[in-house]
Amino acid sequence: MQLTLVDLFDLTHGQSGRGQEGEAVEADSHKQQSASRTANDRTYDLLWAFAAEGGAFLCECDRTSCTERVPMTPSEYVRLRDRDEPIYASGHELA
Numbered sequence: 001m002q003l004t005l006v007d008l009f010d011l012t013h014g015q016s017g018r019g020q021e022g023e024a025v026e027a028d029s030h031k032q033q034s035a036s037r038t039a040n041d042r043t044y045d046l047l048w049a050f051a052a053e054g055g056a057f058l059c060e061c062d063r064t065s066c067t068e069r070v071p072m073t074p075s076e077y078v079r080l081r082d083r084d085e086p087i088y089a090s091g092h093e094l095a
């Protein structure tokens with residue numbers, strides 16, 4: 001089992017941020033994407049806080065069942081956010 005920083009966040013912060021995201025996600029890909037973005041922003045904050053060189057960010061494609069993670073450094077993440085570009089796992093940008 002692989003423990004990611006997102007999981008680490010959930011462990012250290014309990015249920016915070018999870019909210020009602022479990023419902024209706026399957027029917028709303030935009031909600032799915034924003035949930036991934038929110039999680040990725042949290043991952044970035046953690047990476048930054050721990051001065052980590054890299055982490056695993058969630059793929060932000062519109063496949064509701066997607067659980068792919070994309071290895072990336074914090075600076076690469078910032079660069080994508082600056083351009084407002086989503087994070088995609090390999091091949092998922094065509095989904």
Ligand SMILES: [Zn+2]
Nearest residue numbers: 059061066092
């Ligand atoms: Zn994906």
